[in-house]
Amino acid sequence: MTFPTKPNIFILCTGNSCRSHMAEGILSAAAGDLIIVHSAGTKPAGYVHPKAIRVLQEIGIDISNHVSKNMDTFLTQDIATVITVCGNADQACPVFPGKVNHYHWGFEDPAHAVGSEEEVLVEFRRVRHQIRLVFEAYAAGLREGAGGKS
Template identity: 60%
Template sequence: MKPTILILCTGNSCRSHMAEGYLQHKLGNLVNVQSAGSKPSNYVHPIAIQVMQELEIDISGHRSKHLDEYMQQDIDTVITVCDNAETCCPTFPGERKHYCWSFADPADATGTEEEIVNAFRKVRDEIRETFDRYAAELSLQLSGT
């Protein structure tokens, strides 16, 4: 059975969806990637969708979910992508690994429309860099080499 990776953030509207989309794109059918939040916003931020589309990754079908949806599932790895998610998020049954990688919340960006979109791109690129390293390491582990 392929491992399940759950990516958590408080609002489950930006960072966790970008990370979920990117990691699923990188690892394909090797893993099952999901995301959730401790206080979900009930939407996926349209600029997060836009900047991921620039990488040809479609997250428009994602929905904001509460972490309770996953409490009864076996989760192999939990990755939190904001500082307060780690303190707000419980341990999951079967969880083997937990990583906490902090990224600024692009939804807090202010300024012109271009400045706000660039803030989302900056966080997207930071997520991409971090998750590229993780995907390479995990891919080696899953292939047994």
Template identity: 60%
Template sequence: MTQVDVLRHSSKPTVLVLCTGNSCRSQMAEGMLRHLAGDIIEVVSAGSEPAGYVHPLAIRVMGEIGIDISNHRSKHVSEFLGKPIETVISVCGEGEAQCPFFPGTVNRYHWPFNDPAKVEGTEEQKISVFRAVRDEMWRVFQAYAAGRRDQLEWDRKLMGLR
């Protein structure tokens, strides 16, 4: 079953993480959000110009924190057009400008992070930058996931579903 098929049959709201290449930042964010809040939201990622692969250093630094993104694939945002997307989060400057229209009420957030794939230097310098970006993203998405949980709890209390 593809991610698009999962969206058709899910009762959970869907968050789309958008970036240009869908090889580093959006892939790491997808893995983080699935880890932190996959029980309450569906998480997918895509790019406006997908690279066609997930960056090996992104896979490596996520593995260091116990999140496996090695089975992720680089996807084009068109795969999700017309699907029930609740929230779009862009994680790079280019992605926000090229974010396609999603019909209905869509929450939009733009949280830019430096592109670790653009760093030149030794392998250790590159991995250090990937770790720094991962850690910065972790703080942001951990707070976002906590906020989603708080909102869900509040909604349940208001509806008497406690």
């Protein structure tokens, strides 16, 4: 007997240093038993922003082992859903052609925040909160679609 594999959810952003990793961590925590979550960037920064790691640790999610990846790594994988999280109009987030589910939920890039250390952290927390609201709601929808399985 074979068991169906979990669908791959792909979260795409430009730099793959903040928003996409926060979304990946939050969605994995909320629905990781139903799906496999990946993130990557169109122009990866090459690191995961330390403040993104910190603000997720504050809510009990550890993304300290995440690495910044190029979207090309995933072009041959069977991706069920692509979610882009770029917020600024000047950022080009491509869509994977031929995929069934496409969503765009734009968030501002907290890596562009300026000010004191605490002011920048406030911005990271604000964006984390927005991402959390959207991706936990998405996870709740996935659970409902799966018959409420926990």
